[in-house]
Amino acid sequence: MVKTVVKQLKDKAIEIKKKKSFFKDLHDNREYLLMIVPGVLQLILFNYLPLFGLILAFKTVDYSKGFFNMDWNGFKNFEFLFKNPDVFTVLRNTLGYNLIFIVTGAIVPVAVAVGLSLLKNKTGARAYQSFMFLPYFLSWIIVSYLVFGIFDYRLGIFNNIISGVFGREAVNWYQSPRYWPTILVLLHIWKTFGYNSIIYFAAIMGIDSELYEAASIDGAGVWKQVLVITIPSIKPVIVMLAILAVGKILNADFGMFYNVPMGSGALMPVTNVLDTFVYNALKINGDIAMATAAGFFQSVVGFVLVLVTNHIVNRIDSAQALF
Amino acid sequence: MAKGSLRINEISNAANVLLNVIFILLSFLCIYPILLVIGTSFAEETYLNVVGYKAFPKVISLDAYKYVLSNAKPITNAYIVTIITTLTGTVLSTLMIALYAYAIVQQGFKYRRFFTFFIFFTMLFNGGIVPWYIVCTQVLKIQNTLIALVWPYLINAWYVMVMKTFYNTTVPSAIIEAAKIDGASELKTFFRIVFPIAIPGLATIALFMTLRYWNDWYLPFMLTSDPKLSNIQMYLKRILNNLQELLNSSSAAMQAGSMLAVVPREGARMAICALAVGPIVLAYPFFQRFFVKGLTIGSVKG
Structure with a gap:
C-alpha cells in the first residue's frame, strides 16, 4: 500500500519534472522559437492545413455543412474520376510528357554544361550562359506571347517562312494537335536547359583538377576524360534532380500547359494534363469531388514515388540518396 | 572558375x-x-x-x-499592383526565410531537427491545389484582396535549404560564439552580426523572390476576379486571351x-x-x- 503510494508520488514527481523541463526547454529556446514562428505559421496554414483537406477526397463536398460534417462517401469520388472519359488521356499526357522531360532534363543540360566547360574562350562561355539562362526569367504568360508570335496562323514567323519562302500552304498550328507534343517538349527544354546547365556547370567546376591531370598522364583524351571523370563526378547532382523529378511525375507544369495552347479546344487531347484537368474540374465545371479525388491521387502517388525512388537509390548507392 | x-x-x-x-x-x-x-x-x-x-x-x-x-490606366494599375506585391512579398519572405534557416542551423536550438524536417517534408508531400484553394477561400478568406497576391508564397522550403547551406558554409560559428559570450541575445546576434555577413546569400534569395512575385500570374488567376487586382502578368494573360479587351478598353x-x-x-x-x-x-x-x-x-x- 505504502509502496504503491510512494511509487505514484514518484511518478507524479517525474511527470512534473518532465513538464517543467519541457517548459524550461521552451524558455531556453524562446529566441529561436520566436525566429521560426512566422515560418511555422505560414507552413501550417498553407502546407499542413491543406493536408487535412485530402480527406475531402472521401467526402461529398458541401461547404454549407462545414468541413467536419460533410458526409463520407467512400471511394465514390474516385469511381467518378476513373469513369471520366478524359482521365486516360490526361494520365497518358501527364506521365508521357514528364517522362520525356526527365530524360531531356538530364541529357540536354549536362551536354550543354560539359560543352561550356570544354570551351577555350571563357568569356564566350560566360556570355553563352547568360543568353541561355534568359528564358528562365520569363513567365509562362510572356512565353505564350512568344509562342504566339511564332505559330500564329496569319502573321506568325513559321507560316511566314512556310508560305513565303517555301511556297507551301500555311499550317493552322493552334488547330493541329499532332505538332504540339514536339512543340511543348522543345519549349520545355528551351525554358529550363539554361537554368539546369548552370547547376551542372557549377558541379563540373568543382571537380578536382588533379583527377584530369592523372587521367591525362594515363593517356586519356579529352572525350574519354569527360566520360570517366566529368560525368561520374556530377552523377550525384543528376540523380538528385532526377529523384525530385520522379516525385513530381504526376505534377505537370500548369503554367505551360494551361497558357501556351491559349485555350484551344482542338489541342486538348495532347495538352490536357492532370493539373489542367483538376483546375477545370475545380473552377470551370465546379466538380469538386472529382478535383479532390484527382488531387489526392496526384499527391499521394507522388509522395510514394519519391520514397520508392529514394529507397532504390539508397540500395544502389546510399551516398547519392536524397535522405 | x-x-x-x-x-x-x-x-x-x-x-x-x-x-x-x-x-x-x-x-x-x-x-x-x-x-x-x-x-x-x-x-x-x-x-x-x-x-x-x-x-x-x-x-x-x-x-x-x-x-x-x-x-494607360489599366496598365499603370497593373504595374502598381505588381510593384506593391513584389516589394512587400520580397521583404517579408526574405526575412522569414533568413530567420527560419538561421534557427535550424544553430547547434544550441533544441528542436532544430524537428523543424528542419517540418519544412523539408513540405518539399515531398503536399495536398494539391484543391485543399489549398479551399483553405485560401473558405478558411482564410483572402480571395479578392491584395494580401492574396503576397501571403501564399512567403515561405519556400527550397530557399530555406539554400539559405541553410549558405549559413553553414559562409558564416563562421566562431563569430557567433564570440557574440554570445559577450552576452548578445540570439536576435541581436542575428541582426547585428550574422545579417551583414549573410547579405550575399540574402540578396540572392531576395532576387529569386522578386522574380517569383514579378512573374506571378497564378495567385491573381486563382484567387482574384476583380480586374483592379490584376498584376502585370494577369493583365497580359487577359489581353492574350481577349485582344478585344485592350481594343475596347x-x-x-x-x-x-x-x-x-x-x-x-x-x-x-x-x-x-x-x-x-x-x-x-x-x-x-x-x-x-x-x-x-x-x-x-x-x-x-x-
Missing part, C-alpha cells in the same frame, strides 16, 4: 570552333523570340499585316505604344484609334508584352550573375 580549365589535354581548335558555333546558335534561339515580340511592337501596322511578325521590322512606328498608352483608346490611320491591333498586343518584359530584359544583365551564384549555392547538397 579555373579548376576545370587546368586540364592538360585541351580540345582541338576545330572542336572549339564547332562548339562555339553550336553555342551561338543556342544563344540565338534563346533570345530570338524576345526580339520578335519587341521588334513587332515597333512595326508599322499595315506593314506588319503584310509581312507578319518581324524581329527587325523595316517600317517602324510608335503607333502601337501611343495607342496602348492613350489609355476605353473611349480614349477608341479616340486614339480613330486618329490613327490603322488601329494597331497586332502591334498593340506585342507592345503590351514588351512593356511587361522590358524591365526584366533591362535588369537582366545586372542581376543574372547573382542568380548564377544563388544556384551554385543551392546545388551543394545538404
Whole structure:
C-alpha cells in the first residue's frame, strides 16, 4: 500500500519534472522559437492545413455543412474520376510528357554544361550562359506571347517562312494537335536547359583538377576524360534532380500547359494534363469531388514515388540518396 | 572558375570552333523570340499585316505604344499592383526565410531537427491545389484582396535549404560564439552580426523572390476576379486571351484609334508584352550573375 503510494508520488514527481523541463526547454529556446514562428505559421496554414483537406477526397463536398460534417462517401469520388472519359488521356499526357522531360532534363543540360566547360574562350562561355539562362526569367504568360508570335496562323514567323519562302500552304498550328507534343517538349527544354546547365556547370567546376591531370598522364583524351571523370563526378547532382523529378511525375507544369495552347479546344487531347484537368474540374465545371479525388491521387502517388525512388537509390548507392 | 580549365589535354581548335558555333546558335534561339515580340511592337501596322511578325521590322512606328498608352490606366494599375506585391512579398519572405534557416542551423536550438524536417517534408508531400484553394477561400478568406497576391508564397522550403547551406558554409560559428559570450541575445546576434555577413546569400534569395512575385500570374488567376487586382502578368494573360479587351478598353483608346490611320491591333498586343518584359530584359544583365551564384549555392547538397 505504502509502496504503491510512494511509487505514484514518484511518478507524479517525474511527470512534473518532465513538464517543467519541457517548459524550461521552451524558455531556453524562446529566441529561436520566436525566429521560426512566422515560418511555422505560414507552413501550417498553407502546407499542413491543406493536408487535412485530402480527406475531402472521401467526402461529398458541401461547404454549407462545414468541413467536419460533410458526409463520407467512400471511394465514390474516385469511381467518378476513373469513369471520366478524359482521365486516360490526361494520365497518358501527364506521365508521357514528364517522362520525356526527365530524360531531356538530364541529357540536354549536362551536354550543354560539359560543352561550356570544354570551351577555350571563357568569356564566350560566360556570355553563352547568360543568353541561355534568359528564358528562365520569363513567365509562362510572356512565353505564350512568344509562342504566339511564332505559330500564329496569319502573321506568325513559321507560316511566314512556310508560305513565303517555301511556297507551301500555311499550317493552322493552334488547330493541329499532332505538332504540339514536339512543340511543348522543345519549349520545355528551351525554358529550363539554361537554368539546369548552370547547376551542372557549377558541379563540373568543382571537380578536382588533379583527377584530369592523372587521367591525362594515363593517356586519356579529352572525350574519354569527360566520360570517366566529368560525368561520374556530377552523377550525384543528376540523380538528385532526377529523384525530385520522379516525385513530381504526376505534377505537370500548369503554367505551360494551361497558357501556351491559349485555350484551344482542338489541342486538348495532347495538352490536357492532370493539373489542367483538376483546375477545370475545380473552377470551370465546379466538380469538386472529382478535383479532390484527382488531387489526392496526384499527391499521394507522388509522395510514394519519391520514397520508392529514394529507397532504390539508397540500395544502389546510399551516398547519392536524397535522405 | 579555373579548376576545370587546368586540364592538360585541351580540345582541338576545330572542336572549339564547332562548339562555339553550336553555342551561338543556342544563344540565338534563346533570345530570338524576345526580339520578335519587341521588334513587332515597333512595326508599322499595315506593314506588319503584310509581312507578319518581324524581329527587325523595316517600317517602324510608335503607333502601337501611343495607342496602348492613350489609355494607360489599366496598365499603370497593373504595374502598381505588381510593384506593391513584389516589394512587400520580397521583404517579408526574405526575412522569414533568413530567420527560419538561421534557427535550424544553430547547434544550441533544441528542436532544430524537428523543424528542419517540418519544412523539408513540405518539399515531398503536399495536398494539391484543391485543399489549398479551399483553405485560401473558405478558411482564410483572402480571395479578392491584395494580401492574396503576397501571403501564399512567403515561405519556400527550397530557399530555406539554400539559405541553410549558405549559413553553414559562409558564416563562421566562431563569430557567433564570440557574440554570445559577450552576452548578445540570439536576435541581436542575428541582426547585428550574422545579417551583414549573410547579405550575399540574402540578396540572392531576395532576387529569386522578386522574380517569383514579378512573374506571378497564378495567385491573381486563382484567387482574384476583380480586374483592379490584376498584376502585370494577369493583365497580359487577359489581353492574350481577349485582344478585344485592350481594343475596347476605353473611349480614349477608341479616340486614339480613330486618329490613327490603322488601329494597331497586332502591334498593340506585342507592345503590351514588351512593356511587361522590358524591365526584366533591362535588369537582366545586372542581376543574372547573382542568380548564377544563388544556384551554385543551392546545388551543394545538404
